[in-house]
Every structure is written in C-alpha cells, then in structure tokens.
Amino acid sequence: MKCQHCPKLATLQITEVHGENNYEEFHLCDECAQKHLYETSPKKKADTRDLAGPGDKQCDQCGTRFVDFRNTGRLGCPHDYQAFQAELLPLLESIHNSTRHAGKTPRRPSQQVRTQELTRLRKDLQKAVVADKVVKRFGADLKGRRFALWGLAFKPNTDDMREAPSLVVIKALLDRGATVCAFDPVAMDEARRLYGKERSVSFAASAMDAVKGADALVIMTEWKAFRSPDFDELKKMLKEPVIIDGRNLYEPSVVASHGLEYSPIGRLARK
DSSP, X not given: OBOSXXXXXXXXXXXXXXXXXXXXXXXXXXXXXXXXXXXXXXOOHHHHHHHSSSSSOBOTTTOOBOEEGGGSSOEEOHHHHHHHHHHHHHHHHHHHHHTOBTTBOOSSOOXXXXXXXXXXXHHHHHHHHHHHHHHHHHOSOOTTOEEEEEOOSSSTTOOOOTXXXXXXXXXXXXXXXXXXXXXXXXXXXXXXXXXXXXXXXXXXXXXXXXXXXXXXXXXXXXXXXXXXXXXHHHHHXXXXXXXXXXXXXXXXXHHHTTTOEEEXXXXXXXX
C-alpha cells in the first residue's frame, strides 16, 4: 500500500477519533506521518490567537521568524518541528519493533498510533518554553535566584493542577538551584499538598507579595486578577524588572513603557 501523501510505501496507519463512530484513517510513510501529526496537533487558544496573523512573530528558541508550514496556514518554525520530530522518532521506532513477527516487518500497516499520546508530546514541548526563556535570560545556573510565579492551576477558575504547565516550570527552576514563591487565587491548597515538603517552594498571601525581592515574575495561568497589575509597583518590587509571560496577558509596548523587560510567547521581547 502506498502512502497517501507521497509515492513511498505506507508504514503506519493513523486513526484520528473525532467522536463516537466518527473517525479518519490515514496510511502514511514515516516522514509524512511525522509532518501530518505535527500539523494536526491542536494548539492552545492563546497560541492560535498570537500566531494567526502577520507581524513580528518569532521562534522563542532560535529567533527565526515563523513561516507558513507546508502551505497549510499553520505558522511555525523549522526549529520547533525538528524538536517535535526528535521526540516522535523513538515512538515510531518502538511501533515498528512491536509489529515485527519472526524477524519480518508486515507489508501493510497494522499499528494504530494514538494521537492523544503524540499530542501529549507536543504539549510537553510547549510547557518547556517558559523555563527555557528563564534560562536564556538568567543563565543555566540559577542558584541564589528567586522567582515569583503567578498561577499554578492548569487553567483559570479551578484548583486542578494535573498536567499544569506550572509543574514543569517549577521543576525546571528547582533543578537548576532556584527558589520559587508562588501565588494562585484558588489552587494554593492543592499546591501546598504537592509541595508541602519542598523547602525551595514558598507561597505568598497575594500576587504582589510573591513579587517582593524576586529576580523575575513568571506568569503561568491567565487569571483575571493578573490582567491589570500596577506595572510601576511591580518594577519597584522586583529585584530585576523582568516579566516572563507564558500566557501573553499584556501588550508588549505597554509593559515596556513602564521600564519593564517583557518576554511573552511567540512575540518579540520588549525592553
């Protein structure tokens, strides 16, 4: 059986489930499967909003401007695709190994790739971006640094921290020797349960209390309470006037006008 996207032999069957009795099947070669899964990975609403139009959008890791990937209308960076591909290759290899019988590879694809697992890989890459921005700004060794973190829940109006990006960022900062002072309007009790024995994580009584003496402010959840801070007061309270915004809450030019260094996601940083 040939690949549906190119003349090569199909090696994988991908089943995308859209609902009960509603699904699509694709028979693709390894290369086309990687590109298909990358293109169809659902993006968060905030990312879609920020990448939807022309402008100064750039890759957070390599600085390359976003381009239309394979004329699909989805903007992205080749660097990001390569990272996604690097995560995907071991999974594809394990799938091929699992389909071998008596040392022979089946001629026709027999293994269904669960798109949920591949979506999880994509989301893990996205979660790491904020921590990478901290390292890029302050260096790999964060010993002696303290970071204020606004938002612990995985989304506003809940205390649910399962799969929350804040968990990935906190772990990355602690692994590099930093300490974290966090605040969340609702998820504080759940966070204390998770980090009760971790001395490097503390909790503030308010958002502004968390910022006092911090080397930078890191924003991880788009709570309404975080949308209109006193930027002048923030600048006074921060040890270094730096905001790393994982939720793109603010207009870069507005933050910069208050003398703060602002680093959002998928947009040019402003100083």
